[in-house]
Amino acid sequence: MRIADVKQAVVPISSAIANAYIDFSKMTASVVAVTIEDGAGRRATGYGFNSNGRYAQPGLLAERFIPRLTGTTEAEITRTDGGLDPVGAWAAMMKNEKPGGHGDRSVAVGVLDMALWDAAAKLEGVPLWKLLADRYRGGPADETAWVYAAGGYYHPGKGVDALVEEMKRYLDMGYSTVKMKIGGAPGTPLKEALAEDMARIEAVVKLLGGEGSRLCVDVNGRFGLHAALTYAAALQPMNLRWYEEPLDPLDFATHATLAEHYLPPIATGENLFSMLDARNLIRHGGLRPDRDILQFDPALSYGLVEYLRTLEMMAAHGWSPRRCVPHGGHQFALNIAVGLGLGGNESYPEVFAPFGGFADDTPVTDSRIRMPTIPGIGFEAKSALWAVLKDLA
Incomplete structure (x- = not known):
C-alpha cells in the first residue's frame, strides 16, 4: 500500500x-x-x-x-x-x-x-457507508438518512415573499424540514431586528402548515446572551425543530445559561474542530442529551478519524450518535450518518454548488434519502461536482 x-x-x-x-x-x-x-x-x-x-x-x-x-x-x-x-x-x-x-x-x-x-x-x-458499517457497527447500516434543506440566507433585495418561495421549492423537492437564517440585520436595534425575523419565521411556519417543528433557525453565533434570551422568549412558543448556534461556539458557560431558560432543542457544534473542543461543549455547555443537536462537521474537524474519537467521547458522556446531525451538506457526512447511525445530515439544495447536495439519482422523500451503492463516497454520481473533481487526478 x-x-x-x-x-x-x-x-x-x-x-x-x-x-x-x-x-x-x-x-x-x-x-x-x-x-x-x-x-x-x-x-x-x-x-x-x-x-x-x-x-x-x-x-x-x-x-x-x-x-x-x-x-x-x-x-x-x-x-x-x-x-x-x-x-x-x-x-x-x-x-x-x-x-x-x-x-x-x-x-x-x-x-x-x-x-x-x-x-x-x-x-x-464498496460504498463508504457500508465500509463504515462493517468496520464500526458490525455490519448493519441505516436504510435511509433524515435530511433537511438548509437555506434562507440573506440576499440583497430578498424579502419575505422570496424567502417563502425558496422554502416552497425545497418542499417540492421532497424535504419536509427546512432551515433559515436569522439575526442578520447588523446595526438594527434588537427590538426591530426581532420583529423583522419573527415576520420571516411566521411566514415560513405558515407555509409549513403551522408546524414549527418542521423549521430550524440559525443565528451563526452572532448573539450575546441578552439577544439570545430575547429571541428565545419569542421562539419558545413556536416549538421549532431547533434554535441553532445562537451564541459564540466557544462560550460554553453562556450556552449553559441559555439552556436553563430555553426548553426546546438547541443545536450547535459546527465550529468546534476537535474531539477536545467537543468534549468541553459536552462538559460545560449545559446541553441536554435528550433533545439537543450536535453539528460537528467531519470535513472541518480533522476528518472522520477525529470524528470517530468524538463519537466515543459522546458515548462515554451518555450521548447517542443519533443526536449528531453534521453541518456541511456534503456526501461525506451523509455516508457517515448512514454508516455510523447518526441522526441525519444537512443538505444544501440551492447553495454552495457544486459541493452542496447529494448524488443526482437519489431523490428525497419526506426528508429522507436512500444511499447509492457505487464504491467510495459517491462523488462520481453527482455530475456537477464530478466535473470539478475528475480532471484533478
Whole structure:
C-alpha cells in the first residue's frame, strides 16, 4: 500500500448570500485527489474538499500535510487485513504538531482525510457507508438518512415573499424540514431586528402548515446572551425543530445559561474542530442529551478519524450518535450518518454548488434519502461536482 500521488487545487464557491455573521462573496474551497496503489495491482483515487464557511488551505496542505502523507511508509497506512488505513495516515500527517490550535489546520487535514476514506472504500469495492458499517457497527447500516434543506440566507433585495418561495421549492423537492437564517440585520436595534425575523419565521411556519417543528433557525453565533434570551422568549412558543448556534461556539458557560431558560432543542457544534473542543461543549455547555443537536462537521474537524474519537467521547458522556446531525451538506457526512447511525445530515439544495447536495439519482422523500451503492463516497454520481473533481487526478 502506498500513496502514489496527491494533487490539490483551489476552487471558488463565491455567492452574494450572507448569514448573520459573514458573506460568501470571496469564499473558496480546497480540493484534493489522493491516488493509492495497493501493491496487488489495484489503484484508486479518492477525492476530498472542505465544507463551506472555511476557506481553502493551499499553504498548509503544500507545506506540511501533503509532504507528510506522501512520505508515509507501507506499514503506516496498511491495516492488518491489507486494506488502506486512514487512521495510520492521519497519525503520520499529524506528526510534529502541537496540541491545541484547531482552526485552519483541522480543515487541511480534514480535506485529505476525506480523500483517504473515499480511496479506502473504492479499493474494497464498496460504498463508504457500508465500509463504515462493517468496520464500526458490525455490519448493519441505516436504510435511509433524515435530511433537511438548509437555506434562507440573506440576499440583497430578498424579502419575505422570496424567502417563502425558496422554502416552497425545497418542499417540492421532497424535504419536509427546512432551515433559515436569522439575526442578520447588523446595526438594527434588537427590538426591530426581532420583529423583522419573527415576520420571516411566521411566514415560513405558515407555509409549513403551522408546524414549527418542521423549521430550524440559525443565528451563526452572532448573539450575546441578552439577544439570545430575547429571541428565545419569542421562539419558545413556536416549538421549532431547533434554535441553532445562537451564541459564540466557544462560550460554553453562556450556552449553559441559555439552556436553563430555553426548553426546546438547541443545536450547535459546527465550529468546534476537535474531539477536545467537543468534549468541553459536552462538559460545560449545559446541553441536554435528550433533545439537543450536535453539528460537528467531519470535513472541518480533522476528518472522520477525529470524528470517530468524538463519537466515543459522546458515548462515554451518555450521548447517542443519533443526536449528531453534521453541518456541511456534503456526501461525506451523509455516508457517515448512514454508516455510523447518526441522526441525519444537512443538505444544501440551492447553495454552495457544486459541493452542496447529494448524488443526482437519489431523490428525497419526506426528508429522507436512500444511499447509492457505487464504491467510495459517491462523488462520481453527482455530475456537477464530478466535473470539478475528475480532471484533478
